[in-house]
Amino acid sequence: MIGWLGATTLFASPALWAADSTLWLERMAQAVREQSYHGSYVYERSGIFTTQDIWKQVGDDGIRERLLQTAGRYQEWLRQDGRLVCATNSSLSQGRSQTSLRAGVDPEQLLEWYSMRNLGTTRIASRDVTVIGIQPKDGFRFAHELYIDHETGLLLKSLLVDESRELLERFQFTTISFDEENYSSGLEPGESCREVSVVEPPAGVDVPFWEPQWIPPGFTLGERQIQSINGDGPYVSSQIYSDGLTSFTLFVEPLGRDKLAEDLRARLGPTVAVSRRLMADSDFYLATVVGEIPPRAAERIADSLSEAVVGARR
Structure with a gap:
């Protein structure tokens, strides 16, 4: 055949x-x-x-x-x-x-x-x-x-x-x-499965949505959300982009003025992660692009992130 x-x-x-x-x-x-x-x-x-x-x-x-x-x-x-x-x-x-x-x-x-x-x-x-x-x-x-x-x-x-x-x-x-x-019969979670909440961050915790200045052609923004484990931080915003067959996610986490973080690039199989430490309004954030896209695409997305928060906030 x-x-x-x-x-x-x-x-x-x-x-x-x-x-x-x-x-x-x-x-x-x-x-x-x-x-x-x-x-x-x-x-x-x-x-x-x-x-x-x-x-x-x-x-x-x-x-x-x-x-x-x-x-x-x-x-x-x-x-x-x-x-x-x-x-x-x-x-x-x-x-x-x-x-x-x-x-x-x-x-x-x-x-x-x-x-x-x-x-x-x-x-x-x-x-x-x-x-x-x-x-x-x-x-x-x-x-x-x-x-x-x-x-x-x-x-x-x-x-x-x-x-x-x-x-x-x-x-x-x-x-x-x-x-x-x-x-x-197997749909009930086990005791060690910890609840993941989509929540509003508390007052004073700013979790922005960043808008990349460049994304690969054909990819469009889908779901946006703020996540935390057990509703008690750390609070991380996520934005999912997809071309219909594959996707990447942009995570943003507030670091505060004293917390240090390094830019990084990691890859395992098709999954690449590229992080950038950015500043807005005197506060630091760690923005990370994670997805099944070539490393050069992830690097370009991360490098295009603006230092101004232009996305919506929850």
């Missing part, structure tokens, strides 16, 4: 490749919004593997999703409608869930920033999938391979590679079930 598809697509136009690929991405986006399931998957980046269980239920009260790391240190995340409800530690990490990251895919819009191609069929977790290859048209994002389930449209595997075709990240289901008893 793969060989036959590969042979026929040699004679197909790029427009036909794109049209076929966008239909698969539309199915994938619909499945994210509508499909409940329970499964286990492997996640790899920079040669480091971890395994996680995931329970997801789509109901009248929205989408509830729980992730549990099953190897190494115990970690757990619970989301309601994409918002982090609780986590096992004070990190603002959102856990790793490729399917939720792609809930807002707009396939037609993506064609402006990526080229797409149907690469054939194979099997993942004992299920038939179609493989869609996605190549960026600029240097501000990475290439993807998406393995989409024939029956449900769910993403069962993804690969993320850089411009040198080096594998940065692998996400792959090993088992998956659509039985209601399986996905509804």
Whole structure:
């Protein structure tokens, strides 16, 4: 089947490749919004593997999703409608869930920033999938391979590679079930899952939203919020930007006049973090760009941050 598809697509136009690929991405986006399931998957980046269980239920009260790391240190995340409800530690990490990251895919819009191609069929977790290859048209994002389930449209595997075709990240289901008893029984958080609150900071604590002077073309601002663990600081503002396929987040944390912080750049697999210490109204802030974008893009975003707070405040 793969060989036959590969042979026929040699004679197909790029427009036909794109049209076929966008239909698969539309199915994938619909499945994210509508499909409940329970499964286990492997996640790899920079040669480091971890395994996680995931329970997801789509109901009248929205989408509830729980992730549990099953190897190494115990970690757990619970989301309601994409918002982090609780986590096992004070990190603002959102856990790793490729399917939720792609809930807002707009396939037609993506064609402006990526080229797409149907690469054939194979099997993942004992299920038939179609493989869609996605190549960026600029240097501000990475290439993807998406393995989409024939029956449900769910993403069962993804690969993320850089411009040198080096594998940065692998996400792959090993088992998956659509039985209601399986996905509804594991949605309650454990005792160590600490509540994450979206709160108003107390008087005298200024948590601004900074507006970068440059972001990669195609990325738009989505959700803004202020987060803290247990509603008791530290208070950190976050702004999420996405092109529909990948995203980055800008975090801003007040440092105060006496607290020191260093500019930094770190990378693990496809995830890059770039921090800048900035000043506004004689106060210092640490602004950090975190996302699955090339380091040069993250550096440029961070360098473009203005020292004046121009965004809205909660």
